[in-house]
Amino acid sequence: MMSVVLEQIFQVGFLAAIIRIATPLAFATLGEMFSERAGVLNLGIEGIMLLSAMTGFTATSLSGSLWLGVLAAVLTGMLMGALHALFTVALGLSQHVCGIGVTLFSSGLAYFLYRLIFGQQSVPPSIKGFATLPIPVLSDIPVLGPAVFNQFALVYMAMLAIPLAAFVLYRTPWGLSVRMVGENPRAADSAGVSVIATRFQAVILGGALMGLAGAFLSMAQFNAFTFGVVSGRGWVAIALVVFGRWDPWRSAGAALLFAFVDALQLRMQASGLGHIPYEAFLMLPFIFTIVAMAFMSRNAVAPSALLKPFRREER
Amino acid sequence: MFRLEARISTPAWFNLALPLLAIAATLILCSGLIALAGAGVIEAYGVMFSASLGDSYAITETLVRATPMIFTGLAVAVAFRAKFWNIGAEGQLLAGAVASCAVGAIPMPGPLAMLLMAGAGAAAGAAVALIPATLRVKFKVDDVVSSLLLNSVIFYALMALIEGPWKDSFSGYPISPPIEDTANFPVLMEGTRLHLGVVVALIAAPIVWFLIVRTTLGFRIRVTGENPEAARYGGISVERVLLSTALLSGALAGLAGVGEVGGVHFQVMSDISPGYGYSGIVVAMLARLNPLGVVPAAIFLAAVMTGAEAMSRATGVPAFLSDVIQGTALLAMLVALLFTAYRIRRIGVA
Numbered sequence: 192m193m194s195v196v197l198e199q200i201f202q203v204g205f206l207a208a209i210i211r212i213a214t215p216l217a218f219a220t221l222g223e224m225f226s227e228r229a230g231v232l233n234l235g236i237e238g239i240m241l242l243s244a245m246t247g248f249t250a251t252s253l254s255g256s257l258w259l260g261v262l263a264a265v266l267t268g269m270l271m272g273a274l275h276a277l278f279t280v281a282l283g284l285s286q287h288v289c290g291i292g293v294t295l296f297s298s299g300l301a302y303f304l305y306r307l308i309f310g311q312q313s314v315p316p317s318i319k320g321f322a323t324l325p326i327p328v329l330s331d332i333p334v335l336g337p338a339v340f341n342q343f344a345l346v347y348m349a350m351l352a353i354p355l356a357a358f359v360l361y362r363t364p365w366g367l368s369v370r371m372v373g374e375n376p377r378a379a380d381s382a383g384v385s386v387i388a389t390r391f392q393a394v395i396l397g398g399a400l401m402g403l404a405g406a407f408l409s410m411a412q413f414n415a416f417t418f419g420v421v422s423g424r425g426w427v428a429i430a431l432v433v434f435g436r437w438d439p440w441r442s443a444g445a446a447l448l449f450a451f452v453d454a455l456q457l458r459m460q461a462s463g464l465g466h467i468p469y470e471a472f473l474m475l476p477f478i479f480t481i482v483a484m485a486f487m488s489r490n491a492v493a494p495s496a497l498l499k500p501f502r503r504e505e506r
Numbered sequence: 507m508f509r510l511e512a513r514i515s516t517p518a519w520f521n522l523a524l525p526l527l528a529i530a531a532t533l534i535l536c537s538g539l540i541a542l543a544g545a546g547v548i549e550a551y552g553v554m555f556s557a558s559l560g561d562s563y564a565i566t567e568t569l570v571r572a573t574p575m576i577f578t579g580l581a582v583a584v585a586f587r588a589k590f591w592n593i594g595a596e597g598q599l600l601a602g603a604v605a606s607c608a609v610g611a612i613p614m615p616g617p618l619a620m621l622l623m624a625g626a627g628a629a630a631g632a633a634v635a636l637i638p639a640t641l642r643v644k645f646k647v648d649d650v651v652s653s654l655l656l657n658s659v660i661f662y663a664l665m666a667l668i669e670g671p672w673k674d675s676f677s678g679y680p681i682s683p684p685i686e687d688t689a690n691f692p693v694l695m696e697g698t699r700l701h702l703g704v705v706v707a708l709i710a711a712p713i714v715w716f717l718i719v720r721t722t723l724g725f726r727i728r729v730t731g732e733n734p735e736a737a738r739y740g741g742i743s744v745e746r747v748l749l750s751t752a753l754l755s756g757a758l759a760g761l762a763g764v765g766e767v768g769g770v771h772f773q774v775m776s777d778i779s780p781g782y783g784y785s786g787i788v789v790a791m792l793a794r795l796n797p798l799g800v801v802p803a804a805i806f807l808a809a810v811m812t813g814a815e816a817m818s819r820a821t822g823v824p825a826f827l828s829d830v831i832q833g834t835a836l837l838a839m840l841v842a843l844l845f846t847a848y849r850i851r852r853i854g855v856a
Contacts, residue, residue: 234650238833284840287591287650291787292840296833302826307543426654433648470666477658484652485645 205454206338213450214349215404219428220442221356222400228437229393230373230496231279234290236401237425238297239271243405245301248416249308251318257410264406265399271297272398280390283500305416320414343411356439369393373494376501386501430480434487452476511851520846525792528838536831545821553820554813566698572808576707577762578786579800580714585755586795589731590748592635594653595759596783597660601634602627602760604664606767607774610685619689624764631760632753639752643745665776682774691769701769715797727751788836
């Protein structure tokens with residue numbers, strides 16, 4: 192068993208699979224992280240990813256342009272992020288329940304519009320999704336090259352998004368405002384930072400990243416929209432943010448680790464461990480995440496103002 | 507100038523007015539989608555209403571559909587009262603369905619079988635709900651995330667069962683063997699599907715109400731939810747209350763699964779629940795976490811679901827409209843609840 196596992200790990204295909212599985216999770220995790228760093232838990236993530244996957248797929252299917260699809264997905268994510276912020280930031284409603292509401296609403300809308308536009312077809316429509324884009328020179332590096340540098344354009348975007356997110360969060364004035372309104376909104380307010388505006392911006396930026404995650408699923412990974420296209424990846428991203436201690440680098444690392452477990456279970460399913468039902472492998476990443484959270488949560492320090500609405504006049 | 511002003515108390519008629527306001531807003535907002543689909547709004551809602559509440563048979567069908575959502579609505583209402591964020595009613599329902607199906611397949615006298623099915627289903631649901639509660643109490647794991655992730659785990663476990671040991675070897679379909687005929691819940695009205703579980707659900711609501719409002723456990727649950735520091739100061743073990751709440755909430759969600767197996771499907775399949783666990787959240791919020799309010803709220807959502815299918819057949823509007831209505835109703839209700847905490851007051855311009 193161990194030798195099988197080790198053999199799998201050092202294959203180009205396996206490494207490439209990890210990167211591909213990690214990409215939507217990295218986008219989603221970074222998106223959720225920005226939102227939570229500003230003090231807003233976004234449980235709408237699962238539905239936002241689904242609706243974005245649908246609008247991205249539809250825009251591409253109708254226009255023939257992949258990037259127009261990506262744009263549609265990002266705009267969808269931003270719009271739904273704004274909706275969540277309207278309820279939780281402007282009106283100060285329960286972040287838990289609003290998030291579930293946004294997920295139910297977005298998923299329902301995704302199913303409804305998809306059925307309205309494409310009807311009920313025996314073979315679900317598909318698009319010609321993103322093709323791999325080998326990067327000259329780098330893709331010639333043995334093993335690592337073809338695995339990491341012969342990927343979809345969206346994968347490279349995710350790779351760039353991680354350092355960029357860290358830079359924005361830790362090195363820019365806006366990032367400082369985000370961290371302030373997430374830790375101590377009262378102090379941020381006294382310092383002249385608009386808590387409401389900053390939170391809105393962070394949740395909308397988070398929505399844009401969730402939109403990219405959805406776009407990747409329906410336009411690079413599956414090249415079709417199905418009702419199970421997201422299947423829990425949004426919930427996993429929320430756990431990965433905790434696991435990554437609300438830090439861009441650690442969160443991305445958590446996404447890679449989860450992707451490793453997921454890729455491993457896919458390989459184990461395929462590689463003749465036939466007496467174990469494949470569902471046992473499908474469960475594995477979820478159980479892994481729950482167990483990992485049990486080890487991590489005791490010392491995890493969430494942003495102090497997470498889940499707490501801000502009203503200036505109340506003290 | 508207008509400003510929001512905190513309210514001290516809310517008039518009693520708010521309990522009825524707010525959900526009605528939210529539902530009216532929802533139906534108006536969703537009429538845009540009906541128009542987008544090229545159907546008449548009045549006609550579509552008319553079909554929805556007559557197909558779900560228009561005659562006595564339709565009403566029985568709606569009640570059958572409401573039954574699992576009464577149970578999951580109660581499960582969520584109890585949990586949210588203690589601020590135990592149980593989003594796992596879906597998985598607990600599935601666990602209850604699997605356990606009751608396993609028991610129902612054993613030959614034994616009918617009444618005994620039904621009792622044992624209910625017991626096994628409730629126990630299975632409670633056991634599943636205990637996991638996120640324990641993880642929260644012992645390891646500070648966020649209960650929302652763990653209960654959500656568990657839904658996927660339980661679903662795959664169910665799939666492993668019905669595609670493995672329970673698979674129908676004759677047809678090859680991924681469905682469990684049926685329960686014994688004697689274990690089928692009795693039908694209460696000739697020619698309908700109105701089964702014993704419907705009545706049990708209608709009785710469960712006032713029992714849970716009594717438990718929450720009139721017993722010590724209920725008091726502890728409410729105090730823990732409203733002010734855990736005060737609860738601790740008053741000598742209540744918040745941890746124990748959370749665990750008890752989880753057991754109660756999970757058992758109720760498990761019973762939702764029992765009803766579906768014993769009264770509707772008589773076996774387990776992958777789509778035994780079209781998201782009744784999540785609908786339970788909508789039901790509980792519409793009911794303002796009041797167990798008595800859960801019944802009308804569940805009947806409303808059930809009417810939307812049964813009505814949407816008929817509407818889809820008659821007008822071509824996708825039946826997924828019911829999913830949009832559920833999400834919109836939840837959000838509209840949350841906004842309506844603002845009126846309980848605040849009132850809009852006109853103030854002079856300073």
